[in-house]
Amino acid sequence: MNVDKLVREEIKKIAPYVPGKPIDELKRVYNIEKIVKLASNENPLGCSPKVIEVLKENLNEINRYPDGSCYYLKKELSNFLKIPEEEIIVGSGSSEVISLTIEAFVNPGEEVIYPFPSFIIYRILVLKVGGIPVEVLLEDNFSYNLDKFLEKITSKTKIIILCNPNNPTGTIVYKDQLEKFLEKIPDNIIVISDEAYFEYVEDENFGTCFPYYKNKNIVIARSFSKIYGLASLRIGYGIGRKEILDYMERIRPPFNTTGLAQIAAITALKDQDFVKKSIENNKIGKNFLYENFKKLGIEYIPTEANFILCKFKKDATEIIKELEKRGIIVRGMKSFGLSNEYVRITIGTQEENELLINFLTKILK
Numbered sequence: 416m417n418v419d420k421l422v423r424e425e426i427k428k429i430a431p432y433v434p435g436k437p438i439d440e441l442k443r444v445y446n447i448e449k450i451v452k453l454a455s456n457e458n459p460l461g462c463s464p465k466v467i468e469v470l471k472e473n474l475n476e477i478n479r480y481p482d483g484s485c486y487y488l489k490k491e492l493s494n495f496l497k498i499p500e501e502e503i504i505v506g507s508g509s510s511e512v513i514s515l516t517i518e519a520f521v522n523p524g525e526e527v528i529y530p531f532p533s534f535i536i537y538r539i540l541v542l543k544v545g546g547i548p549v550e551v552l553l554e555d556n557f558s559y560n561l562d563k564f565l566e567k568i569t570s571k572t573k574i575i576i577l578c579n580p581n582n583p584t585g586t587i588v589y590k591d592q593l594e595k596f597l598e599k600i601p602d603n604i605i606v607i608s609d610e611a612y613f614e615y616v617e618d619e620n621f622g623t624c625f626p627y628y629k630n631k632n633i634v635i636a637r638s639f640s641k642i643y644g645l646a647s648l649r650i651g652y653g654i655g656r657k658e659i660l661d662y663m664e665r666i667r668p669p670f671n672t673t674g675l676a677q678i679a680a681i682t683a684l685k686d687q688d689f690v691k692k693s694i695e696n697n698k699i700g701k702n703f704l705y706e707n708f709k710k711l712g713i714e715y716i717p718t719e720a721n722f723i724l725c726k727f728k729k730d731a732t733e734i735i736k737e738l739e740k741r742g743i744i745v746r747g748m749k750s751f752g753l754s755n756e757y758v759r760i761t762i763g764t765q766e767e768n769e770l771l772i773n774f775l776t777k778i779l780k
């Protein structure tokens with residue numbers, strides 16, 4: 416039986432995802448006790464202790480289906496963001512919010528513009544619906560030039576995605592840039608603003624799409640996986656006008672988020688002290704790593720997120736391997752389409768960052 420003849424042509428264009436080794440497998444292979452994972456931009460502090468408590472209290476409810484409408488979480492988000500509940504959609508991670516937007520609005524043959532290098536799922540999601548991915552190269556220093564996005568607009572353009580801050584570069588779109596850009600976006604185009612890391616931004620001139628979504632075709636995708644530390648529970652949310660979200664709701668699987676994830680998200684949102692602590696840890700870690708990368712002669716792109724894109728003087732494949740042997744996992748950027756000198760390193764706890772620098776110092780000698 417030849418399945419190749421059965422599968423949709425669009426799916427054939429999608430390269431298979433190559434997952435990393437599970438942590439326990441690495442421990443076994445290298446015979447090490449502790450693994451420090453600085454590869455997936457997770458929160459190194461874990462999550463709010465209050466979330467752990469509430470999850471334990473609710474474990475006996477897992478025989479029940481979750482509340483498909485996310486009634487209480489939407490209420491909490493609505494209070495927190497000071498916007499109506501009908502302008503919020505909840506997804507199985509912010510990636511599902513992006514996926515639902517693309518599925519609801521992109522017809523086969525329509526174009527979706529997004530940055531390069533950027534989050535790799537955009538391409539997959541666009542191909543999945545038979546859309547045409549249109550990549551816009553970021554500048555030499557990986558900053559955004561939004562004029563280049565505008566230049567790519569054609570009669571087939573349906574969506575423009577801004578990843579802000581951008582993964583893997585940590586660069587941002589600035590407020591003045593964004594305002595000029597949005598003024599020029601016609602009504603037949605939807606802008607997705609992927610703001611999975613926005614809580615980490617320090618630059619006061621950062622341009623979130625939040626102030627503009629009520630008057631434009633904008634979907635903002637935000638995550639509980641990063642600063643709130645709930646990556647494994649798979650929960651995120653989208654913000655947009657009701658007219659847009661209503662169509663996304665039609666195709667949202669009714670039980671796309673679990674009951675435990677919803678309870679965890681409500682509790683996490685209420686613990687803003689944990690968020691502050693996470694931001695503080697990130698700031699300290701960022702400066703510590705900058706200083707030490709400079710000493711080690713490693714180039715880096717200044718970041719507004721919880722990871723740093725580094726450029727080593729040579730192919731970093733061996734360096735990544737050597738770190739892995741010592742229990743530190745970082746992310747080579749080949750899968751993002753960058754050359755082998757590029758490595759993305761998530762900012763860890765102070766102890767993890769020091770360990771990374773100690774090992775890097777030894778390896779680079």
Ligand SMILES: Cc1ncc(COP(=O)(O)O)c(C=O)c1O
Nearest residue numbers: 508509510534582611638640651
């Ligand atoms: C830019 C960006 N957007 C979205 C996501 C997905 O996050 P979630 O876990 O909320 O689906 C990630 C995860 O790495 C990301 O880097």
